[in-house]
Amino acid sequence: MTTRQAVIGFAGWALLVILTAMSGILSPPGSWYAALQKPPFTPPDLAFPIVWTLLYALMTVSVFLVWRKTTLLGGLPTLLPFVAQLGANGLWSILFFQWHRPDLALVDLIILWALILLTILRFHRVRPLAAWLLAPYLAWVTLAGYLNIGIIVLNGPAPPG
Numbered sequence: 747m748t749t750r751q752a753v754i755g756f757a758g759w760a761l762l763v764i765l766t767a768m769s770g771i772l773s774p775p776g777s778w779y780a781a782l783q784k785p786p787f788t789p790p791d792l793a794f795p796i797v798w799t800l801l802y803a804l805m806t807v808s809v810f811l812v813w814r815k816t817t818l819l820g821g822l823p824t825l826l827p828f829v830a831q832l833g834a835n836g837l838w839s840i841l842f843f844q845w846h847r848p849d850l851a852l853v854d855l856i857i858l859w860a861l862i863l864l865t866i867l868r869f870h871r872v873r874p875l876a877a878w879l880l881a882p883y884l885a886w887v888t889l890a891g892y893l894n895i896g897i898i899v900l901n902g903p904a905p906p907g
Contacts, residue, residue: 747814756810762832763806769836770798773843782905785896789889801883805832808879812872824868831861842894849903852894859887 747755775791789797809828816824834857842851862884870877897905 752814755813756806759809759813760806762829763802763809766832766836767798767802770839773839775843778846778905779843782897783900785893785900788893788896797886801886804879805883808869808876811876811879812869815872821872824872827861827864827868831858831865834858834861838890846906847904848894848897848901852891852898855887855891855894859884859891862887 805828809825812824812828813821834854838851838854838858841847841854862880866877866880866884869880
């Protein structure tokens with residue numbers, strides 16, 4: 747792979763991850779979220795954009811490391827769960843913040859968690875470092891699951907919004 751191909755590949759993966767991040771940017775928490783009762787250990791609001799920026803950067807590096815070691819068709823089974831988890835990631839913000847449906851968001855989050863785990867397992871076969879770079883993401887989504895469940899318990903499955 748030439749340097750030019752690597753740069754284009756990295757830019758492509760970065761763009762895909764940025765498009766996913768846009769769903770969160772375009773779905774801000776707003777007053778509905780502020781009014782919800784939240785479970786203990788909910789991080790401060792400022793933590794979310796900081797953590798997500800770091801996680802999206804780690805995702806981009808991770809997928810790039812794996813992509814560089816695979817061929818297009820041979821890498822498809824390895825890279826497909828990564829792309830699928832990006833879709834589930836972006837959908838969560840819409841379900842939770844736009845539709846005000848933490849119940850549906852939780853279903854999406856369970857699927858997202860499983861897809862991240864599958865991605866980690868597949869990436870580990872190709873490039874163990876790439877898998878480890880996704881470990882903080884899995885941990886954060888686990889925390890998000892706790893928060894999502896807590897919000898449902900404290901506010902109901904579809905709080906008025």
